[in-house]
Amino acid sequence: MKPDHDLSWTPPAGAQEQPRQVRRILRLFRPYRGRLAVVGALVGAASLVSVATPFLLREILDVAIPQGRTGLLSLLALGMILGAVLTSVFGVLQTLISTTVGQRVMHDLRTAVYGRLQRMSLAFFTRTRTGEVQSRIANDIGGMQATVTSTATSLVSNATSVVATIVAMIALDWRLTVVSLLLLPVFVWISRRVGNERKKITTQRQKQMAAMAATVTESLSVSGILLGRTMGRSDSLTRSFADESEQLVDLEVRSNMAGRWRMAVITVVMAALPAVIYWAAGMALKLGGPDVSIGTIVAFVTLQQGLFRPAVSLLSTGVQIQTSLALFQRIFEYLDLPVDITERENPVHLDQIKGEVRFENVEFRYDDKGGPVLDGIDITVPAGGSLAVVGPTGAGKSTLGYLVPRLYDVTGGRVTLDGVDVRDLDFDTLARAVGVVSQETYLFHASVADNLRFAKPDATDEELAEAAKAAQIHDHIAALPDGYDTVVGERGHRFSGGEKQRLAIARTILRDPPVLILDEATSALDTRTEAAVQQAVDALSADRTTITIAHRLSTVRDADQIAVLASGRLAERGTHEELLERDGRYAALVRRDARQVPTR
Numbered sequence: 001m002k003p004d005h006d007l008s009w010t011p012p013a014g015a016q017e018q019p020r021q022v023r024r025i026l027r028l029f030r031p032y033r034g035r036l037a038v039v040g041a042l043v044g045a046a047s048l049v050s051v052a053t054p055f056l057l058r059e060i061l062d063v064a065i066p067q068g069r070t071g072l073l074s075l076l077a078l079g080m081i082l083g084a085v086l087t088s089v090f091g092v093l094q095t096l097i098s099t100t101v102g103q104r105v106m107h108d109l110r111t112a113v114y115g116r117l118q119r120m121s122l123a124f125f126t127r128t129r130t131g132e133v134q135s136r137i138a139n140d141i142g143g144m145q146a147t148v149t150s151t152a153t154s155l156v157s158n159a160t161s162v163v164a165t166i167v168a169m170i171a172l173d174w175r176l177t178v179v180s181l182l183l184l185p186v187f188v189w190i191s192r193r194v195g196n197e198r199k200k201i202t203t204q205r206q207k208q209m210a211a212m213a214a215t216v217t218e219s220l221s222v223s224g225i226l227l228g229r230t231m232g233r234s235d236s237l238t239r240s241f242a243d244e245s246e247q248l249v250d251l252e253v254r255s256n257m258a259g260r261w262r263m264a265v266i267t268v269v270m271a272a273l274p275a276v277i278y279w280a281a282g283m284a285l286k287l288g289g290p291d292v293s294i295g296t297i298v299a300f301v302t303l304q305q306g307l308f309r310p311a312v313s314l315l316s317t318g319v320q321i322q323t324s325l326a327l328f329q330r331i332f333e334y335l336d337l338p339v340d341i342t343e344r345e346n347p348v349h350l351d352q353i354k355g356e357v358r359f360e361n362v363e364f365r366y367d368d369k370g371g372p373v374l375d376g377i378d379i380t381v382p383a384g385g386s387l388a389v390v391g392p393t394g395a396g397k398s399t400l401g402y403l404v405p406r407l408y409d410v411t412g413g414r415v416t417l418d419g420v421d422v423r424d425l426d427f428d429t430l431a432r433a434v435g436v437v438s439q440e441t442y443l444f445h446a447s448v449a450d451n452l453r454f455a456k457p458d459a460t461d462e463e464l465a466e467a468a469k470a471a472q473i474h475d476h477i478a479a480l481p482d483g484y485d486t487v488v489g490e491r492g493h494r495f496s497g498g499e500k501q502r503l504a505i506a507r508t509i510l511r512d513p514p515v516l517i518l519d520e521a522t523s524a525l526d527t528r529t530e531a532a533v534q535q536a537v538d539a540l541s542a543d544r545t546t547i548t549i550a551h552r553l554s555t556v557r558d559a560d561q562i563a564v565l566a567s568g569r570l571a572e573r574g575t576h577e578e579l580l581e582r583d584g585r586y587a588a589l590v591r592r593d594a595r596q597v598p599t600r
Contacts, residue, residue: 062295347426355545363412388556391565435513471506
């Protein structure tokens with residue numbers, strides 16, 4: 001689901017970082033300003049009710065009890081009870097609405113980050129650890145939950161309460177109010193110092209949590225466990241994890257203790273202020289100062305104690321906001337990532353796709369610092385035709401294939417599908433047009449049926465079976481105790497390499513794309529399994545435009561044309577027989593394959 005507003009933002013040059021970040025955080029709540037207005041009204045009403053109670057108490061002590069007016073006493077007491085009831089009701093409603101708004105903001109953030117990552121090019125994920133990505137979504141956004149759920153409302157509520165209480169205190173006695181507020185600027189300064197300290201520690205803590213998440217993701221996956229056990233590194237990995245966890249312990253302790261003594265001093269001082277007020281009032285009377293009634297003093301101290309809770313909470317909220325800014329900054333870093341693969345404003349949509357693919361003077365490089373991975377590639381693959389791309393490791397074979405479905409975008413020239421630049425096509429057309437089967441088969445930790453239906457969610461059981469039969473895997477699935485309901489396990493480890501490859505092929509057959517990219521789909525298999533998978537590949541390739549990235553030349557002999565890449569350039573092109581006659585690079589590769597003795 002896509003959030004109803006854009007959370008990405010281009011900051012203005014020259015703005016101060018922290019105010020700019022605060023403004024951006026406030027933008028997250030903009031779609032819910034109607035609900036927040038209701039919360040504000042409830043906060044205001046609760047504040048008015050709470051500050052009215054001390055005035056009722058003053059009337060009880062100065063008028064109702066001394067004058068024996070029982071009717072007035074009953075009315076004032078009832079008013080105090082009603083005030084408590086209304087304050088509680090307003091508090092519950094305020095919590096309900098603010099929590100709902102906070103959770104919606106959390107949802108928007110999670111969805112926006114996930115959606116932005118889904119739009120990133122393949123290059124981003126090749127240079128970013130999976131655990132780091134997971135930590136941003138889980139730990140960083142999760143760590144902001146208290147801030148977006150309750151802190152904003154708490155800030156408004158406490159600020160309103162403080163202002164209303166100070167106004168009421170001034171109305172009772174301005175001199176006592178001045179005494180009560182003398183230390184407030186010092187308290188604000190201390191809380192800001194504590195907040196900045198915790199913000200720095202939080203940044204370090206979140207980085208450490210991301211590092212731990214990456215370690216867990218990599219070492220506790222099926223592949224990680226296999227590698228660790230077979231290499232005898234289990235104990236070493238455990239010690240490494242323990243060291244990272246120890247660093248996190250230190251950061252957590254520092255985060256929780258940062259400014260704790262200073263905030264404790266604030267708490268003690270504010271708790272002692274009622275005693276100061278009693279002392280000041282007593283000394284004023286002793287020295288012949290202005291006469292202050294007992295009711296006024298008690299009401300004032302009640303207000304002062306009412307001021308104590310929201311004031312301390314307000315200072316703590318300021319510290320929490322400072323801490324949360326570090327988390328928001330890490331999330332905003334992901335939201336501001338430039339998206340390399342984008343859809344044009346008015347993209348071309350093709351209802352009927354023939355499947356002609358052309359590479360026109362194609363150039364590709366990963367960044368401006370490195371040299372070109374591909375340079376000057378000109379190849380045409382007619383609709384329904386087949387192209388095999390061969391060459392040494394690092395020649396750019398896979399990169400060339402990945403340009404067709406726009407896993408990467410060309411940096412020079414263009415790639416066309418049926419005469420249309422693939423960058424001009426909408427994503428839906430590209431997804432329908434191009435299917436990819438790679439050597440690294442990925443299966444979800446779900447049932448066989450669910451993995452197949454990832455290609456076509458509305459596929460019937462009969463369609464699943466037909467696709468599996470075409471991929472030469474139906475009989476094996478049917479023989480399993482749970483059949484198509486069998487859970488494949490983490491990354492499909494319940495199946496062999498050849499079985500996983502045929503499942504991937506069945507999934508692509510179900511998708512039925514007119515253009516097929518086979519990226520060394522059989523290179524990691526033994527000869528017998530390769531033969532079975534090759535039958536499935538042949539069934540998949542029939543009547544489709546097929547681009548085969550191959551390491552083993554035995555799989556490409558029948559291709560309509562074979563392109564030989566060397567250092568990113570097109571060295572040779574022709575049929576198998578034509579290239580053998582030229583006795584060039586391709587012929588050398590064939591002789592190399594002939595000399596290799598199968599070891600599997």
